[in-house]
Amino acid sequence: MFDKAFLEKLAEYKKKWEDEAKEIPQNSRSRFMTISSDDVEILYGPESVDMSNYMDKIGFPGEFPYTRGVHKTMYRSKMWTMRQFSGMGSPKQTNERYHYLLKQGTNGLSVAFDLPTLMGYDSDSDRSLGEVGKCGVAVDTLADMETIFDGIDTSKISTSMTINAPASILLAMYIALSEKKGVPSNKLTGTLQNDILKEYIAQKEWIYPPEPSIRLITDMMQFCSDHVPGWNTISISGYHIREAGATAAQELAFTLADGFQYVESAIAAGQDVDVFAKRLSFFFNAHQDFFEEIAKYRAARRIWAKRMRYKYNAKKERSWLLRFHTQTAGCSLTAQQPENNLMRTAFQALSGVLGGTQSLHTNSMDETLALPSEKAVLLALRTQQIIMQETGVTNTIDPLAGSYFVEHMTDKIEAAAEAYFDEIERRGGVLQCIEEGYFQRELAKSAYRYQKEIENGERIIVGVNEYVMEEDIDIPVLRIDETVADNQVASLNKIKETRDNDKTKRTLEELTECAKGNGNTMKAILDCVRVYATEGEIVDAMRPVFGEYTEPPMF
């Protein structure tokens, strides 16, 4: 881009400029660094970025390697989906919240399940004690999903379900309830999280060990290729990895490594990369360091496109695209001065948009302490609408491209991710790294370093270790009253009494047999769901075959 003679002259001039700048007193911070503790220079210029291969590295939106965005016209043609994650209490309450959100202009639904559902336990299990309906909605059988989507046309909305270990079961329920409404499975659109690898790494909601879990996933990928072509089968998630303490580079690298693992497993199961790859999508965090996050999204697209094309030999362009959902960083929100979280969330959301996200969840200011209030949820949605309609950032695509700093950061974070890929490979791959606790230890180290930086004042968090006010932090009493649990158990019992129990038992036995052999587990699970087998029964039918996972010790 610049000729050599100019760059040499520039280097000379910069040296002089730096010497002068050093003479000026600067504020007393010991380090200038990103939120990932990565040092940042005072100035970036033409010498900071190699733009000699502009078309290969940056290029055009909608063209390989998609650094500038996955679509040619980006937000001019299609705005991001405003997808607010919610789900609470009983199936009926969740249904009411969805009708409210749809009326407010949201265009995608997102289901949060309670912990027993996420872990594959029914509401009447001993392990569910005190947890039913607490962090999301409880689902035991198809009947609960029918209530949640009552009065909602599933052919008109896209639904995202945040579920991992038992994802096949919940997708099967969604297919079955839609069938009953007359909506065939090939008309359904939505996303499952279904990313078990990041569960072992970060979120820790697993049931079976990695290998059978991967089989459940590849079975579902095959099933969806055949019957639910509009479904995004895995939302390969960096969000939780970041929340568990990762740096931006770790989030990027570990998430993409998980993605490559799914691709390799599906190819090994005999699937065509150009059929399944277009249904993989990603889910990233939008943390507080504005430019670092934008660089992360840009680098993610470039890395994914290159590997899919050159390493996994995907031929279709659609297979090279890294499409992603973004959620603002829950771990950046503070219990102190909670209104400040509105501003944090707005900046984070803006970085997601400038990074070219396909959908976005903005956190509510009050959710460090409880499930969000309706007012806070509305403000979070309005934050997105203000970015979309008022700030002007959607007028032009990838407006920060060409910024010396952003391009430098994009290259740097890509290189950091590549170094992690090498390390993961050296250790024997993703599954081996999980087994030996490599990822888990890396995250714990980063989380501890971050906490220490806050406590020793190297890092300032407004309202936490600076600008502190005397305040009464009022944690609301969480009383999703136990009647939710009682009612849930009562309706579960009623289902068990009224369904055809012989038929249920038979289909569950067929599922066990299928798990033992090589059949497609997703098909067998759908049969169980249709006859109102419970989630716990379905999980238990496979448990003797697949076993249970236990985590490697950490300390």
Add this chain to the structure above:
Amino acid sequence: MADKIRVLLAKPGLDGHDRGIKVIAAAFRDAGFEVIYTGLRQTPEQIVTAAIQEDVDAVGVSILSGAHMILFPAILELLKKEGGEDILLFGGGIISKEDMVDLKKAGVAKLYTPGATTTEIVDWLKSAVKDKKSDEKIL
């Protein structure tokens, strides 16, 4: 060093949010404590059995799912039953003031909510264990 503080850290309940408890574990280790981390999804029975076997001074638990009003009392009761009433039980979570009052009354030594620093937790445990030991000597 015979007087090294021994602490068992555990996560009961179903939630898997272990970032906090691992940070605390690292901070305790740096402070020179002996830390035993039991990992996730421990039942109250498993936690109490481990605490008594390991002869710890204190048990710290982290609960972020909202099930604290069920799990803390269950652990306390078992500690009493199994002869571990001298073991300090402390913890962290998203716990309202009202719940905190009830839990302290029931015998939980200390509770932390979001925003607590590792320094204050380390300092508290040091002095609480010291107080406990001097009480024991008087007795």
